[in-house]
Amino acid sequence: MHENTVSVVIEDEDDIFRQLNRAEKLAASGETADAINACVRAEALLSQTKRLRDIIFVLLPEADAVAQSVLLELLTKSDNRDDVQDAKLADFLCQRGAFEDALPFLRRAAPRLRGEYFSAWNYIRCLEETGRFDELIDCAALLDDLAARAGGTVSLYSQLANARLAKCFDRTRLVSEIEALEMSVLWMSPEQVFDRIRMAVTQSEAFSVVSLGYNEARLIAATSLRANILLSSPETVRIINLAWTEQFGELFLSCSPALIAQLGRTTREGGREAGILCLPGAGVLAQDNPHFGFFAVQDREMRAGRYGAFAEMNALALLASSDPGLRNLLAGQPFLGVVSGVPGLASRIGDVCGVTAVTEYLLRAPETGAPLPADATIALADDIWVPFPGAIFVIAAGLLGPYVCERVRQSGGIALDVSKCLSTWDQ
Numbered sequence: 001m002h003e004n005t006v007s008v009v010i011e012d013e014d015d016i017f018r019q020l021n022r023a024e025k026l027a028a029s030g031e032t033a034d035a036i037n038a039c040v041r042a043e044a045l046l047s048q049t050k051r052l053r054d055i056i057f058v059l060l061p062e063a064d065a066v067a068q069s070v071l072l073e074l075l076t077k078s079d080n081r082d083d084v085q086d087a088k089l090a091d092f093l094c095q096r097g098a099f100e101d102a103l104p105f106l107r108r109a110a111p112r113l114r115g116e117y118f119s120a121w122n123y124i125r126c127l128e129e130t131g132r133f134d135e136l137i138d139c140a141a142l143l144d145d146l147a148a149r150a151g152g153t154v155s156l157y158s159q160l161a162n163a164r165l166a167k168c169f170d171r172t173r174l175v176s177e178i179e180a181l182e183m184s185v186l187w188m189s190p191e192q193v194f195d196r197i198r199m200a201v202t203q204s205e206a207f208s209v210v211s212l213g214y215n216e217a218r219l220i221a222a223t224s225l226r227a228n229i230l231l232s233s234p235e236t237v238r239i240i241n242l243a244w245t246e247q248f249g250e251l252f253l254s255c256s257p258a259l260i261a262q263l264g265r266t267t268r269e270g271g272r273e274a275g276i277l278c279l280p281g282a283g284v285l286a287q288d289n290p291h292f293g294f295f296a297v298q299d300r301e302m303r304a305g306r307y308g309a310f311a312e313m314n315a316l317a318l319l320a321s322s323d324p325g326l327r328n329l330l331a332g333q334p335f336l337g338v339v340s341g342v343p344g345l346a347s348r349i350g351d352v353c354g355v356t357a358v359t360e361y362l363l364r365a366p367e368t369g370a371p372l373p374a375d376a377t378i379a380l381a382d383d384i385w386v387p388f389p390g391a392i393f394v395i396a397a398g399l400l401g402p403y404v405c406e407r408v409r410q411s412g413g414i415a416l417d418v419s420k421c422l423s424t425w426d427q
Helices: 013-028 032-042 046-062 065-077 083-095 099-113 119-129 133-137 140-149 157-166 171-182 190-202 214-222 225-230 233-248 257-272 282-287 289-302 315-322 324-330 345-353 374-382 398-410 419-425
Strands: 207-211 276-279 309-312 336-340 358-362 392-396 414-417
Touching: 013 032, 013 046, 032 046, 032 065, 046 065, 046 083, 065 083, 083 099, 083 119, 099 119, 119 133, 119 140, 119 157, 119 289, 133 157, 140 157, 157 225, 157 233, 157 289, 171 282, 171 289, 190 207, 190 309, 190 315, 190 324, 190 414, 207 257, 207 315, 207 398, 214 233, 214 257, 214 289, 214 398, 225 289, 233 374, 233 398, 257 289, 257 374, 257 398, 276 289, 276 315, 282 289, 309 315, 315 324, 315 419, 324 345, 324 392, 324 419, 336 345, 336 398, 345 358, 345 419, 374 398, 392 398, 392 419, 398 414
Parallel strands: 207 276, 207 414, 276 309, 336 358, 336 392, 392 414
Antiparallel strands: none
16 A cells, blocks of 8 residues: 555665665654654565564654555555564554554464463453453453452453453343334433422422442442352453452452442342433443443343333433533532532532532541442441432442432432542632
């Protein structure tokens, strides 16, 4: 494709070496265009491919898009492969989102390099992003080998868990079911969500709007008895460990099984009993390979047997785009409870909405803002006091969102999971 722009004339082998030496010097001095031309001239000598590729890797980061295309073509031309260079090339392609192009290099390099040079991470990521769940599952032995050298577990077990779970569901059927739900009277627009909340406020009705997203799906999968039958213990732990550590400042395995079971059970109740349950839509389920397995488990355990209303998982965020700060919804309330792990959120909401009686439940250490352990955080959630029927609580509690919503609803309050629209109070 570039024959019209660069003329290749090879007179003898000495000329090849001169071109390679010249390319190295030009690359080192930042003369990218001339260095690329020298690389193109030197490419014909296959025995020097490794050295040529080393020069190209120096040039790639500084080259513009057109030059990168020329360099990538040179990198992929030869059959004289080098595992480390293949891994570096694949890493560059993955950073550009070219997962299909990176896969052929990683299939060979990752096992031979035993995961070094980001090869295992990129290989598993490519398989996940392209939906090749069977091939990903076949990589279990490679991941076990990596885990054995890393002390027993690797983060990539989360991808393996997602793949195993995804294989248990008929994706086409599930997407069709959600598409049908989105067309039904049970699916609410943001405007209908607003009207339904208003009705609950007017009638002082115990009510909740619960949002289920990426981390909630991981929590539900990690605490699902049926999912745990399919997964090994390291896989289950890695599903949720990162989000758990960010929320509570401790490892998932450090918590008691009874506490984890309580959180999982009440999270499910919070979704099933919600006045409006906000779910990932059909478009997300059809396209999101890295989370499809977790989303499918979440859907099976939260939507099945439920007869309430549904909405898109960012419904309150969409509502906040037309009603910034949710002022029309919250202004004039005699009381507002704010449950979050965000210091200062309660005062910002009170100022924006003109509510003076704001009670804050901060799910972090008040002095330092550091995360509280899971048992302490759940104890705070259990102690939330609802002052009167229909009192409104806005909740941004991370993994505890559905749990806190259910606690408030059970106590007669109105719980709104606003975790997807926190930016509306940043002004």
